[in-house]
Amino acid sequence: MTHKIAILGASGYTGAELVRLIASHPNMEIKALTASRKAGQSMAQVFPFLRHLDLPELVTIEEVDFSEIDLCFCALPHATSQAVIRELPKDLKIVDLSADFRLRDPAEYTKWYGGVHDALELQAEAVYGLTEFYRDDIRGARLVAGTGCNAATGQYALRPLIADRVIALDDIIINLITGVSGAGRSLKENLLHAELSEGAHGYAVGGTHRHLGEFDQEFSAIAGEPVRVQFTPHLIPANRGILGTVYVKGSPEAVYKSLAQAYENEPFMIMLPFGETPSTRHVRGSNFCHVGVTGDRIEGRAIVMVALDNLTKGSSGQALQNANLMLGEDETAGLMMAPVFP
Template sequence: MSARAQAAAAPAVAEAPGRTHATEKARIAVLGASGYTGEEVVRLLALHPVFDVTALTGETQAGKAFSDVFPHLVTATNVPRLVKIADVDWSGVDAAFCCLPHATTQEILASLPRKVRVVDLSADFRLRNVDTYAEWYGGTHRAPELQKEAVYGITELHREEVRSARLVANPGCYPTSVQLPLVPLLQAGMISTEDIIIDAKSGVSGAGRSAKQNLLYTEIAEGINCYGVGSHRHMPEIEQGLSEAAGADVRVSFTPHLMPMSRGMQSTIYVRLDGGASVDDLRSVLQGRYAEEPFVHVMNAGGVPHTRYVRGTNYNFISVFPDRLPGRAIIISVIDNLVKGASGQAIQNLNVMLGVPETTGLLQQALFP
């Protein structure tokens, strides 16, 4: 284990803003706890030694015990009943995970006490330009002043900004799987900003827990389908991060697909080499960039990442291959869409925000077979 990973895994709890003692537990609210990302936050926090869940919300499930909504967690959690957001006592909350649907969180988060630090898992604060948000999400942003203070939070790429943030915009799952491998390569000038092609595939949980005809078992089983072709809402988020890394405008070709599996995500990315770089150079840059990162593993030459390698975990596996076409490379990146792509990264971010060792509560290994 690297020096950084050993330090991150250390059991000691650092002093954190808003807490009076290094061993004092942080009181956590989970808004939208009846959805998949909210459930995943609570599942992961069941073994977190520092974060204590003191409020859970679910507008349509208010009054129910959490184990009535998610029976599989009856023995793993000791959490309060679900309530409506309006009934949360914010005097007993230090930080919140907001797991509400897009376009529902802006006014809610703007109304919270300033002392509450927030990780928002929706898309509402990911796009820095509110006009871009309106274009892709079909409505005017209702908290533009709060947007100005939001920090975009792929932890490995924005750790120092996250550390001092009050509001972190937790990235989307596809953008996480794409930016972790591409940002260091663009920063190093080793791949072209043009002709980036992303073929991405996700488990069905990425579509949320709402009842939808296209997500019924008979609709999704025994087949795959693409969606949001040429217009998926994660496209501007991906391009925002890649453009900042390159220092120039980056446009990508991105097509997501829905796979008949509960969770998991693979992004297969086709890039053009630049600056005289070789495939081995790309791998070397990524291995050097992430050598001290506990959750990102860059495989050796020939290693093929599988989604099952990261199932239920906060890890990202990356590999680089030569393309058959001269001057091109193929990059494969896999994550669990609900963990590193959502709830796990959210906890990783809040660990950083509250001065807790970054890997706390997140060292689960993959479920296999």
């Protein structure tokens, strides 16, 4: 069976990444692609690297006939997404890549995103899209909320450790570096080559990054008590990739065992040998996530490192992984391509 797919917001990075991935999917066909400012153009004009594909022309959302669509990916900006999804057919399967449905508590959404949520009935329905930990819920979901790419990276390092109680919950530090594509495709002065190249800097320092809302929600739910982590992201002059370095109190051997058991049968989660650490260059352009654990010179402390591609495993690849479950497809369909190296 061929599933008919729509991608809303196809002119952004995550939209283009979805097209790239779905192009190799055996049972999906892209029937509609939308963009606001670029409606009327072809994907070849907007993204020449996709010119070999036979794709529909970019149109506005209003021009799409959703009666022909089996599943819709929404790669739209925060706040825009909820307004659009609220007007879509109520039986349409949707994977949202924005932040609009990640947080279950409306007050937390307002706290981190600065506005009142306008689709609370959908927010209550949405399933959190971290596939490896919400797989059963995702299979039966109509609306899935993709995670933040930084939030996914930190959770892959920590969820099993919190669940297994092998680390201290009051002393967790997440230090993360990320490529510039995570900021989206809109023109921003601080992301110009001359402004960004040959440097690195922290941002949202001191606990203001929005993905902390996801950490608070998910880690506290696992622990059954409030868990607050320290988290500082850094922007580096690379196009793709996230490398998270997580510092915890606990036996390095116990930390490694917990993660290795959690990911033993996960197709995209690759545990490195103990003491070996990952690199973003080894996951680039893929849906794989590499996890490494090493001890620290201070006894009783461990360092967990996680590398993934923010556009693939951190966003569009995760979205396709979830869509496969929602449509009854093999979870890995369209996603087993090898990383690009060098």
